[in-house]
Amino acid sequence: MIQGRTVLAVVPARGGSKGIALKNLCVVGGTPLVARVGEIIRQVECIDRAVVSTDHDGIAQVAEAAGIAAPFRRPKSLSGDRIGDVDVLTHALGEAERIDRTCYDIIVMLQPTSPLRTSGDVLMTITKLVEDDFDAAWTVSETDSKAHPFKQLVVxxxxxxxxxxxxxxxxxxxxxxxxxxxxxxxxxxTRSCLLDQKTLMGERTGAVVLKDHHISIDTEMDIELAEFFLSKRPENKKIDCVEGG
Incomplete structure (x- = not known):
């Protein structure tokens, strides 16, 4: 809880993957990707509940061993590679609230394929949302000038x-x-952003600019790069939420 608002973390981790088979179970830095998220969640004390949204029993078992609950399975209709995050999060929120018999005020999506996140990144994002009264908050990185739209080509x-x-x-x-x-x-x-606006980018979305390298795992090369950057980082330390959490 943070400033009286309850927080649900949702870890979307389906079994299917076109690039790497069972990508969410790939070991990076000595730990399966989905389990790495569990390690981060344990360090952010204002997260009240964490659930994995998966259609795969093996992923569910690894998630549970890492402290992420797996009280439901994602239906086949939401397990394709063209299903949007909003539909997945809406289903996960509904199931978590049905099982827990409570309502959650804030939803945090933590994708296993971002292994370089820190607990500080997550806390800053939640804090940005709450303290600045945003509908949503995202972590972002500065785009290299080589990738600027003005320098791109079509063939x-x-x-x-x-x-x-x-x-x-x-x-x-x-x-x-x-x-x-x-x-x-x-x-x-916020709950309203997800259920009423039906979007990850609300009418007011805050940006948390991160300076460190961040990688989304799609290929074997991404795994090698993530391993390299992780080897250069100190271990995450437990952090507290802002006063009132």
Whole structure:
């Protein structure tokens, strides 16, 4: 609980994956991805309840061993690779509230495929949501100038064209505005944002800018990069929530 508001963490971890088989069970830094989320959740004391949304019994077992409850299974209708996060979170919230016989004020989505998150990242996201009265809060990273939309191309029939014609006026990277992208470390949203606005990005969404490297696991190379960056990081320490939590 934080400032009188209850917090539910949802860990979406389906069994299917086109890139890496059973990706959410891949071992990174000596720990399965879904179990790494459990380690982080235990360090953020304002999270009242954590559940895994999965259609796979093996993932559920690993999650439970890491302290993430698995009291329900995600239905097949929500287990495809084209199912949106809003539908998955709405189902998980409904099931958790039905089982727990309570309502949760804040929902935090923690995807196992972001193994470089820290407990501090999660706490800052929840705190940003509550203290600044946002509908949602996301962790973001500054986008490298090489990935700026003005520098991107489209290829049609072998011909390269600027994705955005305004890029033709850019001579030096210093002319480019600073942009950000979501890095997947943490998403926090209010109950109303999820159920009424039906979106992860509410009418008012706060940004928590993270300086460290963040990787979303999609390929074997991503795993190797995550292993490298984890090897350079100190162990996370237990942290407390803001006063009133």
């Amino acid at each position: 049609e029939n072998g011909n390269a064209k600027l994705y955005d014609q305004r890029g033709g006026a850019i001579i030096a990277r210093q002319q480019l505005s600073t942009l950000y992208h979501r890095n997947g470390a943490a998403y926090a949203l």
